[in-house]
Amino acid sequence: DIQMTQSPSTLSASVGDRVTITCRASQSIDTWLAWYQQKPGKAPKILIYKASSLQSGVPSRFSGSGSGTEFTLTISSLQPEDFATYYCQEYKTYSRTFGQGTKVEIK
Amino acid sequence: EVQLVQSEVEVKKPAESLKISCKGSGYSFSSYWIGWVRQLPGKGLEWLGMIYPGDSETRYSPSFQGQVIMSADKAISTAYLQWSSLEASDSAVYYCVRSGPTYYHSVDVWGQGTTVTVSS
Numbered sequence: 251d252i253q254m255t256q257s258p259s260t261l262s263a264s265v266g267d268r269v270t271i272t273c274r275a276s277q278s279i280d281t282w283l284a285w286y287q288q289k290p291g292k293a294p295k296i297l298i299y300k301a302s303s304l305q306s307g308v309p310s311r312f313s314g315s316g317s318g319t320e321f322t323l324t325i326s327s328l329q330p331e332d333f334a335t336y337y338c339q340e341y342k343t344y345s346r347t348f349g350q351g352t353k354v355e356i357k
Numbered sequence: 358e359v360q361l362v363q364s365e366v367e368v369k370k371p372a373e374s375l376k377i378s379c380k381g382s383g384y385s386f387s388s389y390w391i392g393w394v395r396q397l398p399g400k401g402l403e404w405l406g407m408i409y410p411g412d413s414e415t416r417y418s419p420s421f422q423g424q425v426i427m428s429a430d431k432a433i434s435t436a437y438l439q440w441s442s443l444e445a446s447d448s449a450v451y452y453c454v455r456s457g458p459t460y461y462h463s464v465d466v467w468g469q470g471t472t473v474t475v476s477s
Binding site for chain 2: 251282284286288293294295296299300305337339341342344345346347348349350351
């Protein structure tokens with residue numbers, strides 16, 4: 251199975267900060283990677299697919315990059331509604347493994 | 358609007374069976390893979406597997422192969438996840454999700470989740 255490792259597990263930031271979350275795959279997944287945002291008590295929603303493609307309707311302050319085994323999600327200017335938990339997921343294999351999540355907290 | 362609507366809260370006893378549902382609307386249900394995701398209380402997301410309603414082809418995550426059964430009835434645009442004998446460790450929120458028409462697609466739509474509680 252492919253392992254997906256996110257860092258950091260928790261991130262404290264202020265409104266307006268630039269935030270970067272990293273996701274590493276244990277083997278190459280090309281660009282078959284998605285990022286999701288989940289708020290407490292809600293279903294996740296997709297932000298980014300194919301490593302860097304912005305899902306329709308998602309604000310442009312979110313961006314993704316990377317290929318192979320290393321990927322990043324960047325929020326260019328953190329907004330109050332962005333405090334949430336973020337997950338990466340590979341979809342190269344049937345296991346469709348998720349990262350363990352990164353919680354973005356208010357500093 | 359593309360939607361996945363799931364069955365509501367389920368409370369069961371250990372060893373009981375359970376089948377939860379996920380009804381799709383607003384798109385061609387038969388033509389998109391449907392996946393299932395588990396979230397244990399306070400924990401992250403886990404992929405159980407997926408089914409293609411058009412021909413009921415299934416692809417289980419190795420971690421969940423043999424633990425659950427996925428099925429679909431394309432005539433009523435509904436997918437199912439079932440257990441034959443529940444354990445307390447199956448207590449979680451289960452999401453159905455829409456993936457793409459072919460293999461290499463991410464999830465783009467999530468159901469609202471079904472909370473399953475297994476307790477004696």
